[in-house]
Amino acid sequence: MRKLYFLLFFALGxxxxxxxxxxxxxxxxxxxxxxxxTHQFALNDLSLDPVTDxxxxxxxxxxxxxxxxxxxxxxxWGLNLDFQLGAxxxxxxxxEERFQNSISDTFGDQYYITKVSLTxxxxxxxxxxxGGTSLGLVYRYEKARFTLLSSFDIGxxxxxxxxxxxxxxxxxxxxxxxxxxxxxxxxxxxTTFSPRxxxxxxxxxxxxxxxxxxxxxxxxxxxxxxxFKDTVxxxxxxxxxxxxxxxHTIGFGIxxxxxx
Amino acid sequence: xxxxxxxRIIVLxxxxxxxxxxxxxxxxxxxxxxxxxxxxxxxxxxxQTAVLAxxxxxxxxxxxxxxxxxxxxxxxxxxxxSFLFNAAYATSCDCVLNHFLVDDIVSIQVFTVNDFDAExxxxxxxxxxxxxxxxxxYIDLDMFARNGANDAANIPLIFDMFLLTPPSLNETHQFxxxxxxxxxxxxxxxxxxILLN
Numbered sequence: 001m002r003k004l005y006f007l008l009f010f011a012l013g014x015x016x017x018x019x020x021x022x023x024x025x026x027x028x029x030x031x032x033x034x035x036x037x038t039h040q041f042a043l044n045d046l047s048l049d050p051v052t053d054x055x056x057x058x059x060x061x062x063x064x065x066x067x068x069x070x071x072x073x074x075x076x077w078g079l080n081l082d083f084q085l086g087a088x089x090x091x092x093x094x095x096e097e098r099f100q101n102s103i104s105d106t107f108g109d110q111y112y113i114t115k116v117s118l119t120x121x122x123x124x125x126x127x128x129x130x131g132g133t134s135l136g137l138v139y140r141y142e143k144a145r146f147t148l149l150s151s152f153d154i155g156x157x158x159x160x161x162x163x164x165x166x167x168x169x170x171x172x173x174x175x176x177x178x179x180x181x182x183x184x185x186x187x188x189x190x191t192t193f194s195p196r197x198x199x200x201x202x203x204x205x206x207x208x209x210x211x212x213x214x215x216x217x218x219x220x221x222x223x224x225x226x227x228f229k230d231t232v233x234x235x236x237x238x239x240x241x242x243x244x245x246x247x248h249t250i251g252f253g254i255x256x257x258x259x260x
Numbered sequence: 261x262x263x264x265x266x267x268r269i270i271v272l273x274x275x276x277x278x279x280x281x282x283x284x285x286x287x288x289x290x291x292x293x294x295x296x297x298x299x300x301x302x303x304x305x306x307x308q309t310a311v312l313a314x315x316x317x318x319x320x321x322x323x324x325x326x327x328x329x330x331x332x333x334x335x336x337x338x339x340x341x342s343f344l345f346n347a348a349y350a351t352s353c354d355c356v357l358n359h360f361l362v363d364d365i366v367s368i369q370v371f372t373v374n375d376f377d378a379e380x381x382x383x384x385x386x387x388x389x390x391x392x393x394x395x396x397x398y399i400d401l402d403m404f405a406r407n408g409a410n411d412a413a414n415i416p417l418i419f420d421m422f423l424l425t426p427p428s429l430n431e432t433h434q435f436x437x438x439x440x441x442x443x444x445x446x447x448x449x450x451x452x453x454i455l456l457n
Contacts (some may be wrong), residue, residue: 060320116396158311172306173320174422175396231389232378232424 011166029259032070032078034210036255049241052224054099055181056161058247065253070138070149078138080151085131089149096162096166103166103179111177111178113131132157134192145202153196156189161224185222190247193217198257206259211252218247273282290358293330293415295399298447299457301325302454303420310393310420316455319426323344324370324451326437332359354405362439368401368421371448373434376427386435391423398424432455 024052046058066085100115107113134155140150161183170175196214203209226239303323304313310323372386380386391398394408401421409417427433433456438448 114308169308172318174305174323174424175320176393176396178396231396 012058017141028072029206030072030073031260032257033260034068034070034208034255034257035137036065036068036210036253037210038065038084038212038214038251038253040216040249040251043250045218045246046243049224051099051102051180052226054095054102055164055183055224056159057095058159065255072140073140073239076140078140078252080136080138081155082134082155083131084133084157086157092127098160099164103227107166107179111170114167114169116165116167132189132192134194136194136196147202148207149198149200149201151196151198153192153194155192155194157192157218159190159220159222161222176231178227178231180225180227180229182225182226182227183222190218190220192219200257208257208259210255210257212255214251214253215251216251218249220245220247290360292360292362293332293333294362295417295439295441295445295447296331297329298437298439298449298450299327299329300435300451302325302451303422305422310382310422313454314457315453317457318394319423322426322454322456323420323422324437325418325420326368326439327394328439328447330415330417331403332415359413359415361410363443363445365417366396366440366442367438368405368409369438369440370401370421371436371438372427372433373436375429376433377429389423389425391418391424392421398422427456431455 042058046056047053066083068080068082070078070080098212103113132155134153136151136153136155137149138149141150163180163182165178165180168179169178194214194216196212198206198210200210221244224241224243226241228237229235283423301324302313302317303310303325304317304321305323306318306321310325312325313322322449348373352365369385369387370390371383372381373379375382376384376389380389391400392404392408394404397407405418409419411417421437432453434453436448437451438446
């Protein structure tokens with residue numbers, strides 16, 4: 001009889017275990033999308049040279065987080081894909097004007113300066129674009145109406161260096177120099193490492209309001225080349241400004257989210 | 261009634277004439293040009309751009325503008341088919357220029373008439389001291405003669421040569437520009453005297 005009870009308990013136990021495997025008792029939302037605005041503050045800057053610093057925008061910037069999608073593969077853990085588009089506070093036109101002024105201040109006493117299109121030197125002239133994307137691992141913690149998401153993201157942020165060229169005609173002589181500023185190396189983007197936390201409050205059903213805070217480590221790795229070419233002797237003088245640096249930003253944002 | 265009919269005929273004629281004027285007519289004939297005559301002007305390049313100079317120029321900023329006039333068998337013009345309207349009414353007229361050079365430039369040389377420096381006495385070749393400014397770049401006279409000078413689209417041929425090594429002897433100078441052509445003709449002319457100080 002004892003053996004029979006043991007067999008019955010064993011069979012029941014197996015059935016319950018099997019049911020638990022097939023039909024999870026805890027339901028959770030697998031997909032989440034969220035939108036928001038984050039204001040980022042640069043904790044250090046990328047200033048190295050009074051002339052070439054004006055070839056790019058880096059500093060305090062407002063980033064509009066266009067879209068973020070998260071997939072949870074269990075109740076706690078998920079993967080997050082984030083797209084960002086940024087609006088730099090520092091205007092491109094003002095930056096260009098500062099650059100022109102710095103060229104005039106540096107060379108204006110000795111040369112007549114004429115700006116020429118870089119396409120005439122066989123290079124393309126690209127405009128600045130600020131945007132980025134990142135992929136991260138998310139951990140979810142829920143308490144009543146509050147949900148806390150913490151994540152660690154790795155990604156990149158678009159970062160363009162404007163390329164410029166000038167013709168320097170020496171005052172009082174026939175001498176003409178070509179002066180150009182070009183970017184060398186990985187100037188297309190900055191690699192980002194970003195731990196972040198989102199605190200979300202459930203307003204109604206699957207609709208949440210969110211506050212987020214993030215820190216980003218950005219690794220810049222590019223070189224700006226200042227090249228003087230004497231058009232008579234073809235003598236080339238190159239100055240390299242190495243912008244390899246670790247940059248730190250902190251950001252605070254608000255937005256809303258949906259669980260699907 | 262007759263007046264109305266006449267008015268209609270006139271309007272129809274004007275409309276047709278305007279239509280014809282807007283059509284392009286390109287000459288199919290080829291035109292052959294020959295280098296004929298050389299003209300020289302002193303240039304002062306001390307400023308941002310070169311300007312025609314007077315009797316003196318800073319020696320580091322001296323240049324010579326050369327103009328080679330050309331004669332053609334026939335003037336190339338776009339004929340207008342219209343009686344009343346100008347062909348300028350045409351929206352576009354992408355005619356291919358059927359211009360050809362009878363004689364190409366083989367070489368361009370500059371000789372100094374006066375003693376120039378220790379290496380260059382009077383009547384010696386100083387072509388190496390002059391360069392042609394083309395598209396923001398200086399190119400030597402040989403390169404220009406081979407690549408830039410023989411373009412039938414540039415009629416007349418005008419180019420600016422700049423002195424890139426100033427003279428160390430004398431202040432008064434005169435240069436002779438010599439252009440050799442493929443038909444063995446030589447065009448040459450002396451500049452006026454110039455004070456290079």
